[in-house]
Amino acid sequence: MNLMKEKKFGFGCMRLPVLDKGDPTSFDYELINKLFDAYLERGFNFFDTAYTYHGYQAEKAICKALVERHPRNSFQLATKLPLRDFKDSDDIERIFNEQLTNCGVDFFDYYLLHNIGSNVFVKCENYGAFDFVAKKKAEGKIKVVGMSFHDTPELLDEILSKYADRLDFVQLQINYIDWEQPNVQARRCLEIANKYSKPVSVMEPCKGGTLVNVPKEAEKLMKDYNPNASTASWALRYAASQKGVFRVLSGMNTIEQVEDNTSFMADFKPLNEEEIAIVEKVTKIINDKTAIQCTGCEYCTHGCPKNIAIPKNFALYNSIMRTTGSFSSQMVYYNNIAINHGKASECIGCKQCERACPQHLSITTYLKDVVEKFEKNSIIPTRK
Incomplete structure (x- = not known):
């Protein structure tokens, strides 16, 4: 052929x-x-x-x-x-x-x-x-x-x-x-x-x-x-x-x-x-406007011991980094995701996500950036 x-x-x-x-x-x-x-x-x-x-x-x-x-x-x-x-x-x-x-x-x-x-x-x-x-x-x-x-x-x-x-x-x-x-x-x-x-x-x-x-x-x-x-x-x-x-x-x-x-x-x-x-x-x-080059494939989430919604967190982070004003809507989304998933701060650094990532991203490092933006001085609901 x-x-x-x-x-x-x-x-x-x-x-x-x-x-x-x-x-x-x-x-x-x-x-x-x-x-x-x-x-x-x-x-x-x-x-x-x-x-x-x-x-x-x-x-x-x-x-x-x-x-x-x-x-x-x-x-x-x-x-x-x-x-x-x-x-x-x-x-x-x-x-x-x-x-x-x-x-x-x-x-x-x-x-x-x-x-x-x-x-x-x-x-x-x-x-x-x-x-x-x-x-x-x-x-x-x-x-x-x-x-x-x-x-x-x-x-x-x-x-x-x-x-x-x-x-x-x-x-x-x-x-x-x-x-x-x-x-x-x-x-x-x-x-x-x-x-x-x-x-x-x-x-x-x-x-x-x-x-x-x-x-x-x-x-x-x-x-x-x-x-x-x-x-x-x-x-x-x-x-x-x-x-x-x-x-x-x-x-x-x-x-x-x-x-x-x-x-x-x-x-x-x-x-x-x-x-x-x-x-x-x-x-x-x-x-110049994209902080994390994530494609959202979700390979990183399979087997995550803390069930962290990594691609969703990164998408929200990128959205914030493109925003010059308030980012209250992204914060609402982050808090909603955290109800049923692990928070970015719960990452234990096992790096199974990084081994699975087709983009070879430093996921655990980026999750710390997510914590800085979304979790400091914010109230996150308790997971069900």
Whole structure:
């Protein structure tokens, strides 16, 4: 399969619509069905999920909203092996079979080793994860094998130097904010993938919504150039314009988002030189106003011994740092979150969150900043 000839836009399913924002498993199936149907009707067919998404229930939701409602040959489905969750080689087999059942399929069009980094790479080697996906591809249970990667260019080079023959593509976090960010190094990671001639699928092109809700002065630059182009279109087109990128994923929660994204990705045009110059200016504006580069993926919260709502706290902190006046509304939100979750000050410094963070953020340090802003001289309700 020539991946570079695939349709360039995929539906990311890490942030599906839910009925209760506090419950990631409360799927809004009525809306999800509409989104999936609209996306398919516009000529696109790729859906990306994972074993761990939505409290380990996303695959079952995909089965209900997609697999049970559409012919198998009308869509392509990708899911991922949870590298932090498996215990040994037998467990890999068990999880894979569970995923087939969860999704209601006999094979996966795409299957990825999920979130490879220094914390799980040795584990993958010790338990034969690369050999496992190669075997499943030979059996016809997987059509295309890849890995999603969140770590240094040096580690990516090491992995591809050993296992390039087992991998058909690499999934990288690429967006204009992370292009030169030292904790992500998107540009250099892409260069390594290109070095090994591995096509690249892009995750987080909008950085968890950060590049959709940009500062007003940044949005003005974009609107002055093209009043009809959404902020999301700039981010998606930027990622899709990069050398070696064959597909860009976007999580969509409204029909308007589906209509907008599919409109400019149906007849994709790379950014021109003027647009690139505008993106560079926008990048500086956003970087100057974003204190914590969190995407809200919530990997950090799994297993937190104090149940701290880390991404929500960071989002509120970033909101405060952009505010010049009162931040009473953010304080109300923080106090409400603290009713059912651990306060930032309850962090015990175990750093399991930092080991899980794809962005390699110094989470425990940032939580101290949250404490300074939200807990000193404030009254926080007692948790239920």
